[in-house]
Amino acid sequence: MKHDPLLRRGMTHRRDFLRLVGLGGLGLAAAACGVGGQGGGEKVTASEAAEFWRGKSQNGRLSWANWVGYVEDDRATLKNFTKATGIEVDYKEVINETSEWFGKINEPLRAGQSIGFDLMVITNGIQLEQCRRLGYLAPLDHSRLPNFAANVGASFKDPAYDPGNTFTVPYMSGITGIAYNTKYVKEPITSWSDLLNPKYKGKIGMMGDSQELGSAGMFLTGADPEKSTPADWEKAAAKLREQRPLVRKYYFQDYIEAVTKGDVWLTMAWSGDAYSLAGPEVEFVIPEEGGTIWTDNLCIPRTAENPVDALKMIDYLCDPEVNAPLTEFVTYITPVPGTKDVLRRKADAASGEEKAELTEFLENPLVYPAEADLARLRRYRTLSQEEKEQYQKIFTPIVQDS
């Protein structure tokens, strides 16, 4: 090697880089003025809603973004839907976490572009509130949702997070409580304070989501998450920091595998997961201090290409006959109480093991919770944008170790 090709290449590199930066300066000029906000999107008048639906018609296809394990493995409900309506469904399990999903759809929706989906499922909470306020969601045409009006339970209608169901219809609800592996935990777990027991050091899993974690902290400190104040948040965060050395990991998704395999022995968990995805030795409990109830909601992005088809699907799912087998599979709390009768009839007609299973299912308090259970459940605190920032500043550092 006679000369120094590496160094020489470095020189031209640098010059090229400067040139690129110069051209990119155009982009800087565009970005320098900031990125405008679009708050206030949640205020939609009836005429604006009618305007959205004017001239839109059924296209015979629909793409749906959902969470893993949220329709049957053989997609029976979707196939029946296609049979009944002629609408082809392109179903994708692409949502792992609400915040991550929001990160993916934020830019295209802000720019008014399609996200490739006509229907998506978003949990009530920070991101749904952001989608509403940013005007990312299509206002629903309730005249085309007769099944919703007729069949969805009163307690699932007109929720605080979406008054009048302007943008959303509930898909399934679930409870955040504690799952534990009876192979390793020999005593019954009854309380959030069991997650503070030094006996289980390194075997405790917590959730990384700030709303879930914050709510758990508030149950631990005796505050009501729904009505909590910033002072309660600070107190809860202090408790969670105290707990930190005992925690194996702050999970976003894969906790159920960890508790099934025994990497953690007890962990914060969602009811349906613990029931349908975990091994038989995993128990789920709603702690005596209470648990969090959340709702995953069907909604239509404003830029959807097939919104009428999506609306059709939403209404279809509110039919008890349709919803019953779906509920049987996902084992979460359905917003359609009529499914209980459908399943009871099915149980009466069945015999042997199937009958026993169905009867047990109907009595499962995690699917059809009793009033007493429901009374112990709390929702996430509804947060304004300022509160959200304060809330996350208090709780995310616990997960981030800072």
Add this chain to the structure above:
Amino acid sequence: MRGRLAPYLMVLPGGLWLLAFFAVPLVLMASFSLMTGNVVDGFDQVLRWRNYTEGLELYGDKFVRSLWYGLLATVACLLLAYPAAAWIAFRAGRRKSVYLLLLLLPFFVSFVLRTVSWKFVLADNGIVLGTLKGWGVLPDGFHVLGTTFAVVAGLTYNFLPFMALPIYVALERLDPRMLEAARDLYASRAQTFLRVVLPLSLPGVFAGAIMTFVPASADYVNAEVLGGTENVMIGNIIWTEYFVNNDYPTASALSFTLMAILLAGVFLYARALGTEDVLEAARR
């Protein structure tokens, strides 16, 4: 005329690609890193340099930890990859390409999937630890997942080929007559290695170290999948700031800080034991 234009034309497609997908996003990110605001009300450009200082104050230790993990993984990669590359280059004979393929084989599987599969191997009561615990070799509470070791091991595994290939290329090009000459001059095997093989392979080591250290320090998958509460790396922080908190300015400022640190590190590294010495050694 044609001759003079040709190189530019050849650079054009790649250049445009870089411009569109590297330079422009980079400039946008630089702009974002000085803004303030939130995702609902919008972000305003206020040239807020405090985004940088605050990021360093809050997450300084995560930067240090990431660089430390990157360094550990690089050293581990070097120790593992060098003998393997040397063996393939010198001893594998006609089967060289087969062994190279074996080295690259894990790359045919998705990065995340490979990392997740480690969780099965290292599970507290999995095939390895469960068995050893059953034999009484390990105490019951012993675990690997959720420790620094698991994260660094994951990084090492995932970036090993980046180290092995450049070293292999450097060694493969080595003229066998040099080795013969060394032997003719009564050099022992150790001397041959230290005075001939090693210096000649340094450019490969140099390239391999950079290609391992930079992505390993910026990685977040390994810490997320294999780590525990004390293994959060700066990549995880940037991920959370971007996706969970939607705090784009902080995420951008942290990204730029990381980039600056890595660039400075690579530059110093190149200065200290980098290109010139390496090339000098190669010339000797």
